[in-house]
Amino acid sequence: MKLIIGLGNPGEKYTDTRHNLGFMVIEELAKRHKIGLRQRRRFKALAGEGVIEGDSCYLAMPQTYMNLSGYSARSLVKWLNIELKDMLLVMDDVALPLGDIRIRANGSDAGHKGLRSVIDCLASSEFARLRIGVMNPEGIGDLSAYVLDRLTKKESKLLPGILERAASACECWINEGIGAAMNRYNKSRR
Numbered sequence: 097m098k099l100i101i102g103l104g105n106p107g108e109k110y111t112d113t114r115h116n117l118g119f120m121v122i123e124e125l126a127k128r129h130k131i132g133l134r135q136r137r138r139f140k141a142l143a144g145e146g147v148i149e150g151d152s153c154y155l156a157m158p159q160t161y162m163n164l165s166g167y168s169a170r171s172l173v174k175w176l177n178i179e180l181k182d183m184l185l186v187m188d189d190v191a192l193p194l195g196d197i198r199i200r201a202n203g204s205d206a207g208h209k210g211l212r213s214v215i216d217c218l219a220s221s222e223f224a225r226l227r228i229g230v231m232n233p234e235g236i237g238d239l240s241a242y243v244l245d246r247l248t249k250k251e252s253k254l255l256p257g258i259l260e261r262a263a264s265a266c267e268c269w270i271n272e273g274i275g276a277a278m279n280r281y282n283k284s285r286r
Contacts (some may be wrong), residue, residue, distance in 0.1 A: 097178055098270050100125065100155045101141075101169055103187040103243075106159040112252070114230040115243040117262075118186040118210075119157045121228070124263040126155055129198055133157065139171045147269035162210040166217025173218065180223040185214060185250070186262065187245060192229025194251060195258045197265055197281045199226045202212040202276045224274050228262050 102118030110116055115185045126133050131146035133155065143156040155175060158168030165273035175185060192198060207245055215221045230243065236283060265281040 097150070097171055097182065098151050098264055099156065099175055099176055099178055099183045100153065101156045101158065101165075101172065101214075102183050103162060103165050103185065104157060105162050106157075109273070110244065112246045113244050114188050114247060114251075116163060117188040117228045117230065118286060119259075120259055121186045121226075121262045121266065122155050122157050123260045128263060129153075132153055135159070138175065140168045141173070149267050151270050153270060154198055163213055165200065165210045166213035169214045170217040172258075173174060180218065180220055183223045184266060185211065185225045186266065187211060187225065187227055188230045189227035190229075190231055190243060193231050195230050195254055197226060197227035197262060198229075199224065199265060199269065199274065199278045199281055200203070201278075204232055223231065224269060226262065226269070226277075228258065259263060 100122065102122035104110065104116035104119030122143040124143060129146050129148050131144045133144040138144045139156060140160050141158045143154060145154045148151065157173055158165040178230050187208060191206065201224055204221065205215055205248045211225065225249040265277055268280055
């Protein structure tokens with residue numbers, strides 16, 4: 097069993113914001129593989145199970161708000177009884193140019209509060225993560241306001257390609273492992 101958790105914030109107010117790219121990737125995977133997502137109170141998440149690349153896979157979008165995502169992740173890991181090597185966390189990253197992807201087997205939270213919550217609640221940083229760049233070439237003023245802003249028209253036009261590439265990276269992780277996913281997708285889009 098593989099677990100892919102996309103980070104974001106629940107509610108209409110946060111739809112189409114940069115901080116919700118993790119949710120958007122989960123929705124893309126669910127659509128591609130016909131996995132129904134429904135509210136799972138036990139996990140405080142929208143979640144569903146299906147088959148991706150021949151493996152059983154559980155997709156989840158914590159509904160706890162970004163900074164508390166770890167509580168949902170911990171519940172999922174415990175209930176599914178999986179090892180952390182079988183979990184992939186998907187999130188936005190302001191340190192990467194828009195649309196660039198970075199996959200790592202482990203590491204620090206690099207200032208991402210959702211990732212920090214997951215690391216704290218799991219008492220480990222030994223799980224894979226896929227970061228999707230949201231940095232604007234013109235720079236960022238107030239970081240919180242920036243990630244919670246809706247995507248611009250230009251960003252929205254690029255979004256389908258970004259989501260397609262990120263979902264494909266998740267599928268590669270499932271099917272071929274972290275090394276193959278890193279080699280294939282940790283390249284700049286430019």
